[in-house]
Amino acid sequence: xxxxxxxxxxxxxxxxxxxxxxxxxxxxxxxxxxxxxxxxxxxxxxxxxxxxxxxxxxxxxxxxxxxxxxxxxxxxxxxxxxxxxxxxxxxxxxxxxxxxxxxxxxxxxxxxxxxxxxxxxxxxxxxxxxxxxxxxxxxxxxxxxxxxxxxxxxxxxxxxxxxxxxxxxxxxxxxxxxxxxxxxxxxxxx
Numbered sequence: 001x002x003x004x005x006x007x008x009x010x011x012x013x014x015x016x017x018x019x020x021x022x023x024x025x026x027x028x029x030x031x032x033x034x035x036x037x038x039x040x041x042x043x044x045x046x047x048x049x050x051x052x053x054x055x056x057x058x059x060x061x062x063x064x065x066x067x068x069x070x071x072x073x074x075x076x077x078x079x080x081x082x083x084x085x086x087x088x089x090x091x092x093x094x095x096x097x098x099x100x101x102x103x104x105x106x107x108x109x110x111x112x113x114x115x116x117x118x119x120x121x122x123x124x125x126x127x128x129x130x131x132x133x134x135x136x137x138x139x140x141x142x143x144x145x146x147x148x149x150x151x152x153x154x155x156x157x158x159x160x161x162x163x164x165x166x167x168x169x170x171x172x173x174x175x176x177x178x179x180x181x182x183x184x185x186x187x188x189x190x
Contacts (some may be wrong), residue, residue: 004033005078009085009096011041016169016176017127021084023180024125028080031184036074040095045071047098053105060107071103076116081158082184084125086169090140091147104156115157122161124148125183127169127176135167 006025010017018039025035040047045067052065064072075081085096092100104110109117126144128135135141145163153161164183166176 002033002079003077004028004035004080004082005074006035006037007081007083007085007096007099008037008039009041009083009093009099013039013042015086016166016172017084017086019174019177020125020127020166020180021082023177024082024084024123024184027181027184028082033080036078038071038074040099045095045099047095047102049098049101053102055106055111057106057111060111062107064102064105064108068102068105071099072105072108075103075109079120081120081122082125083123084127084180086127087129087144087165090144100152104152109156118157118159120158120160122153122158123183124153124161124163125166125180126163127166129170130167132165132167135165141165 004025006021006028008018008021012018021037021039025037028035050065053068056062063069083096085093091097109115126148130138144165148163149161153159162183164179166172166179169176
């Protein structure tokens with residue numbers, strides 16, 4: 001049985017983001033995975049970078065803060081990482097960006113000849129308020145996909161990474177929940 005980590009980045013537990021995360025968790029469990037849910041807001045994660053978690057480029061074995069090490073352990077234990085979040089200002093919410101900055105750090109996520117995250121699967125589920133046609137017309141699909149899939153996942157050794165957009169998130173309602181199933185079943189994005 002493999003382990004999955006579902007990361008949620010939304011302040012409300014009743015949000016569509018949280019509902020999609022719960023749906024992803026149920027799908028993963030139905031597929032035989034054990035699931036660890038990391039709700040960044042509910043757990044009180046502090047996204048601010050302090051000196052204790054600032055990368056030391058000359059020391060990939062730097063001892064990071066206890067909070068950061070605990071999050072690193074949760075990532076390391078998972079074979080599948082699923083990150084569910086609203087796309088705000090065409091980017092990651094501050095809490096999620098801070099989590100990447102603090103936890104996906106030198107010596108853990110990158111900075112070694114063989115990245116420690118190699119071999120994992122990563123699924124990004126981004127909720128977008130725009131209709132699909134408008135989002136594509138604005139030409140945001142490729143830059144956001146590239147940032148998440150290449151700039152974060154592949155940079156950290158995760159070659160099996162996909163980005164799935166859930167469009168019309170402000171009005172999609174429960175019909176959007178099936179998007180979690182699609183995202184987890186989707187083949188790798190080229």
